[in-house]
Amino acid sequence: MSTFDSTKTALPDIIRSITEGKIQLPDFQRGWVWDDEHVRSLLVSVARSFPVGAVMMLDTGGDVRFQVRPVENLVFQGRPPEPEKLILDGQQRLTSLTQVLALNRPVKTRDPRGREIERYYYIDIEKALNTEQIDEAFFAVEADRKVKSNFGRQVDLDLSTTDLECLHMMFPCNQILSPNAWASALFKIDQTKLGTYFQFQEKILNAFNSYHIPVIALGKTTSKEAVCLVFEKVNTGGVSLTVFELITATFAADGFNLRDDWFGSAVRKTEGRYQRLKRDLMISGVSSTDFIQAITLLETHRKRQADIAIGRSGKQASAVSAKKVSMLSLRLEDYQRWADEVEKGFILVAKFLKKECFYSPRDMPYRTQTVPLAALLTTLKQRWLEPKIHSKLSQWFWCGILGELYGGAVETRIANDLEEVLAWIDDDKAIPRTVYDANFQPNRLNTLRSRNSAAYKGINILVLREGASDFFWKAGIQELDATDVNLDIHHIFPKDWCGRHGIESRRADCIINKTPISYKANRMIGGKAPSDYLQSIQNHRQVQISNEDMDKLLASHRIDPATMRTDNFELFFANRRLALLEIVGTAMGKVLIQSQELEADDDFETEEEAA
Numbered sequence: 001m002s003t004f005d006s007t008k009t010a011l012p013d014i015i016r017s018i019t020e021g022k023i024q025l026p027d028f029q030r031g032w033v034w035d036d037e038h039v040r041s042l043l044v045s046v047a048r049s050f051p052v053g054a055v056m057m058l059d060t061g062g063d064v065r066f067q068v069r070p071v072e073n074l075v076f077q078g079r080p081p082e083p084e085k086l087i088l089d090g091q092q093r094l095t096s097l098t099q100v101l102a103l104n105r106p107v108k109t110r111d112p113r114g115r116e117i118e119r120y121y122y123i124d125i126e127k128a129l130n131t132e133q134i135d136e137a138f139f140a141v142e143a144d145r146k147v148k149s150n151f152g153r154q155v156d157l158d159l160s161t162t163d164l165e166c167l168h169m170m171f172p173c174n175q176i177l178s179p180n181a182w183a184s185a186l187f188k189i190d191q192t193k194l195g196t197y198f199q200f201q202e203k204i205l206n207a208f209n210s211y212h213i214p215v216i217a218l219g220k221t222t223s224k225e226a227v228c229l230v231f232e233k234v235n236t237g238g239v240s241l242t243v244f245e246l247i248t249a250t251f252a253a254d255g256f257n258l259r260d261d262w263f264g265s266a267v268r269k270t271e272g273r274y275q276r277l278k279r280d281l282m283i284s285g286v287s288s289t290d291f292i293q294a295i296t297l298l299e300t301h302r303k304r305q306a307d308i309a310i311g312r313s314g315k316q317a318s319a320v321s322a323k324k325v326s327m328l329s330l331r332l333e334d335y336q337r338w339a340d341e342v343e344k345g346f347i348l349v350a351k352f353l354k355k356e357c358f359y360s361p362r363d364m365p366y367r368t369q370t371v372p373l374a375a376l377l378t379t380l381k382q383r384w385l386e387p388k389i390h391s392k393l394s395q396w397f398w399c400g401i402l403g404e405l406y407g408g409a410v411e412t413r414i415a416n417d418l419e420e421v422l423a424w425i426d427d428d429k430a431i432p433r434t435v436y437d438a439n440f441q442p443n444r445l446n447t448l449r450s451r452n453s454a455a456y457k458g459i460n461i462l463v464l465r466e467g468a469s470d471f472f473w474k475a476g477i478q479e480l481d482a483t484d485v486n487l488d489i490h491h492i493f494p495k496d497w498c499g500r501h502g503i504e505s506r507r508a509d510c511i512i513n514k515t516p517i518s519y520k521a522n523r524m525i526g527g528k529a530p531s532d533y534l535q536s537i538q539n540h541r542q543v544q545i546s547n548e549d550m551d552k553l554l555a556s557h558r559i560d561p562a563t564m565r566t567d568n569f570e571l572f573f574a575n576r577r578l579a580l581l582e583i584v585g586t587a588m589g590k591v592l593i594q595s596q597e598l599e600a601d602d603d604f605e606t607e608e609e610a611a
Contacts, residue, residue, distance in 0.1 A: 005216075005217045005219075006054075006214065006215070006216050006217075007214075007215055007217070008212040008213065008214055008215065009212060009213055009215045010209075010210070010211070010212055011046070011097065011208065011209075011211040011212065011213055012177050012208075012209055014055075014094065014213060014215075015097060015098055015101055015102050015177065016102075017084075017085070018070075018071050018074070018094065018098045018102075019074065019098065019102050019103075020081070021070060021074075021076060021080045021081040021083060022081070022083060022084045022085065023057065023071075023083060023084070023085045023086070023087060023094075024068045024069060024070050024071065024080070024083035024085075024086060024087070025068065025069050025070070025071060025086060025087050025091060026058070026066040026067070026068060026086045026087075026088070026249055027066060027067035027068060027069055027248070027249040027252055028066070028245045028246055028248065028249040029087070029091055031072065033092065033110070034092045034095070034096050034109060034110075035109055035110040035111065035112060035114070036109050036110065036111060036112075036117070036119060036140055037112065038092070038096070039096045039100060039107065039109055039121070039140075040121070040138045040139070040140065042093060042096050042097065043100065043121065043138045043173065044134060044135050044137075044138055046097075046207065046208055046211050047123075047128070047134060047137075047138070047204050047207050047208065048134065048207070049207050049211065052093055052213070053090070053093070053214075054089075054090070054213070054214035054215065054216055055087065055089055055090025055093065055094060055213055055214070055215055055216070056087075056088040056089035056090065056215075056216045056217075056218065056230070057085040057086060057087055057088060057215060057216070057217050057218070058085065058086045058088055058217075058218045058220075058222060058227060059084070059085055059217060059218065059219055059220040059222075060082070060083055060084055060085065060086060060220065061084075061220045062219075062220030062221055062222065063221075064220075064222065064223065064224050064227065064250070065250060065253040065254075066086065066249040066250055066252075066253055067248075067249050067250075067252030067253045068083055068086060071087075071091075071094065071095050071098050071099075072095055072099070072108065073095075073098075073099050073103060073105070073107070073108055074098070074103070085217070088218070088227070088230060089216075090213075100121050100173045100174065101173060101174060101176050101177050101208070102174065102177065103174060104174060106118035106119055106120050106143040107119050107120070107121065107140075117142075118142070118143040119140035119141065119142065119143070120140065120141050120142075120143070120145055120159075120172065120173075120174070121138065121139070121140050121172075121173040121174075122138070122139055122140070122141065122159065122165075122170045122171060122172055122173060123137050123138055123170070123171045123173060123200075123204065124136070124137045124138075124139065124169070124170060125137075125169040125170070125171055125196060125197065125200045126169060126196070128200060128203070128204050129196070129199055129200060129203060138173075141157070141159060144160060145158070145159040145160040146158050146159070146160060147159075157170075159172075162182065162185045163185065163189060165182070165185075166182070166185050166186040166189045166190065166193075167189065167190070169193060169196070169197075171200065176205055176208045176209075177208065177209060179201065179205055183197060183201075218230065223325075223328075224246060224250065224328040224329070225324060225325045225328050227246070242288070242289060243289050243292060243324060243327050243328060244258070244262070244287075244288040244289055244292060246328060247292065247327070247328065247330060247335075251332050251335070254332045256332050256336075258335070260272065261273065261339070262274050262288050262291070263275075273291065273339070273343050274286075274288070276343065277343065277346055277347070280347065280350040281359075281360065281361065282349070282350040282353045282354065282358060282359070282360075282361060282364075283346050283347070283349055283350045283370070284361060285361050285364075285367060286346055286370065289327075290367070290370065290371050290374075291339075291342060291343075291346070292327055292330065292335075293322050293327060293371050293414075294342050294345065294346070294371050294372075294374045294375045294378070295330065295334065295335060295338040295339065295342050296321065296322060296326050296327045296330055297320065297321075297322050297371070297372065297375040297414065297415065297418050298338050298341075298342065298375050298378060298379070298418075299330065299334045299337070299338060300318060300319065300320045300321045300326055300415070301320045301375075301379075301418055301419060303318040304317050304318045304319065304320055304419075306318075319415070320415040320416075320418055320419050321411070321415050322371065322372075322411045322412075322414040322415045323411045323415075324411075338378075341378050342374060342375075342378050344378065344381075345374040345375065345376075345377045345378030345379075346370075346374045348374075348377035348378075348381075348384065349370050349373050349374050349377060352373065352377065352384065352393070352397075355390075356394060356397065356398075356461070356465065357461050357464050357465040358461060363457055363460070363461055364457070365401045365406075365453075365454030365455070365457045365458050366400065366401065366406035366407065366454055368406050368410050368414070369397065369400050369401070369406045371414055372414045372417045372418050372421075373393075373397065375418050376393065376417075376418060376421055376422065379418075379422060380425075389425055392421070392424055392425055393421070394587075395435060395587070395588065395589045396417070396421050396424075396432060396434055396435050398458065398462075398587040398588055399434055399435045399438035399588050399589075400417075400434050400438070401454050401455065401457075401458040402438065402440045402454075402455055402458050402459075402584055402587065402588055403434070403437065403438025403439055403440060403588070404453075404454050404455055405434055405437065405438060406454070407454065413433075413434060416432070416433055416434075417432060417433075417434050420432035420433060420434075421434075435589070438588055438590070440455070440584055440585075440588060440590070440592060442577075442581055442592055445459075445510065445511060445512055445577055445580055445581065446506075446507070446510050446512065446577075447510065448510055448511040449506075449509045449510050449511070451489070456511055458587075459511055459580060459583075459584065460489055460511070460515075460516060462583045462584065462587055463515060463516065463557060463558065463580075463583070464516060466556065466558065466583060467556050468515065468516060468556045468557045469553045469556050470516075470517065470518045470521060471517055471518070471521035471524075471525075471537055471553065488516070488517070488522070489511075489514045489515065489516055489517075490514060490515070490516075490517040490521075490522045490525070491508065491509075491513055491514055491525075492513050492514065492515055492530070492557075492559060492564075492572070492576075493508065493513055493530060493569050493572065494525055494526065494527045494528065494533075495508055495509070495527075496526075496527030497527055497528065497529055497530075498513075498569070500527075501569070503569055507573065511580070512573055512576050512577050512580060513573065513576075515557045515559070516557075521537065524536055524537055524540070529567045530564040530565070530567055531564065531565050531566065531567050534550060534564060534565065537550075538550050558576055558579035558580060558582075558583065559572070559576055559579075560572060560575040560576065560579075563575060
């Protein structure tokens with residue numbers, strides 16, 4: 001069964017419906033942005049009976065309700081009527097045509113530089129009758145209807161009255177759909193020009209009045225998800241419509257301003273949830289969609305638990321969901337039930353991440369994993385600090401990272417994790433799929449070279465979590481990072497040294513041969529052999545550290561000091577590989593089967609992949 005109708009509608013009928021308020025805009029539509037050149041080009045196309053494309057509208061009166069607004073520059077006495085249709089595609093064209101053809105006030109448009117201007121549009125009748133000049137026939141004048149030169153001191157063309165328009169044979173575009181009054185004025189002023197006018201009427205005015213626009217009408221049963229999808233597909237030239245914008249429009253129909261709730265209001269001097277959350281660096285990247293997705297998770301979980309409580313099971317019970325269709329089904333009362341609690345949940349996310357040694361959003365392997373984490377912490381509240389619960393949350397979190405399970409489309413995993421991790425907390429045997437499925441092949445260490453890789457970031461944080469200290473500053477890396485010392489992940493056996501000694505770049509550049517080091521230490525390392533640069537660092541006047549203490553410092557990075565002092569890359573590589581596998585296995589709660597074999601060349605990530 002078709003969900004839409006396709007037909008052609010006369011342009012005058014569409015314009016009339018817009019000016020009467022029967023056709024309006026959903027509030028999620030962006031503002032009218034066409035400039036003067038676009039407007040004139042559109043008018044020429046209609047005058048020449050060229051197609052200007054189909055428009056798409058949504059029938060109102062169904063279950064889906066949006067906040068609506070009239071087309072720009074329309075003014076109603078009192079409250080606008082309830083619309084019968086909403087414009088989904090074609091806003092710029094229909095707004096332009098409505099302002100130009102139907103309003104007795106200047107069109108609010110923009111000049112080529114984007115500055116706002118007001119213009120009246122006219123047709124030079126003589127030029128319009130000349131096919132070769134029709135593109136030049138349409139022109140715009142300022143709001144006073146005068147064409148000026150010499151920096152506004154000289155008036156070249158005055159069209160400020162109907163008599164002057166008739167005298168110069170310049171037809172106002174806002175009279176195109178009802179030209180009789182203008183024709184009567186011309187008859188009184190100069191009957192000799194009527195013949196030319198009637199030719200103009202036949203060629204140009206009739207083209208507008210008989211013009212039909214293809215209209216695709218979506219039925220009132222169309223879902224919010226379908227509206228969102230259709231809007232994104234047809235508005236390929238603009239910014240995609242977000243879930244947040246669509247929900248904002250639906251909540252506004254119930255008198256709630258979701259945008260102000262999230263971003264705050266300068267007018268009312270209120271602070272939004274976004275401002276409060278971004279105070280903490282670790283959750284400063286939480287988006288409005290993340291927030292709504294977490295609420296959707298909790299609301300669908302609440303409904304599922306209610307269904308189970310009355311004996312429903314299987315497909316009879318509501319499903320926990322993080323998908324767009326579920327987010328778009330969120331009601332205002334659902335949002336208000338959870339919003340404050342979810343905000344607190346995201347604040348707990350920041351605390352959890354710091355406990356796991358994350359101190360910068362750039363170090364986060366997967367932002368998507370913060371959504372189920374926020375939902376879990378919203379449910380658990382302060383219970384997450386209980387050692388047994390925190391241990392399980394940490395294991396699940398690291399399994400998601402090191403198992404690289406939160407890349408791509410993860411809506412199903414997000415929903416499963418909320419339900420399964422909560423069940424696991426109460427039952428040790430109910431292991432979540434993310435924990436059960438997570439697998440880290442030991443050879444993955446040999447392939448990790450991209451800074452954007454989730455596992456690469458995760459292993460770097462694990463080294464920090466183990467208490468790694470900087471080669472130069474001696475202080476813990478976490479402490480240095482918090483005081484804005486420039487840190488990065490650098491080679492342990494320098495890249496130049498490896499090249500000179502025949503070490504393949506795929507091995508020299510992998511994470512086994514990298515660790516967090518301050519810029520100061522890295523400058524001293526240069527391309528030297530490890531045995532040389534260690535002595536340079538130890539003997540530096542600002543360091544002055546013994547061999548024993550330096551060995552402890554190296555061990556904090558899971559580096560075998562003896563292999564460094566003898567410049568034994570092969571033994572270093574093998575030993576550090578085993579050490580990193582140990583901390584990876586501990587974080588995941590798994591025993592990793594170790595292998596010394598390298599994978600094929602084409603499986604190796606490159607540094608370029610991080611760009």
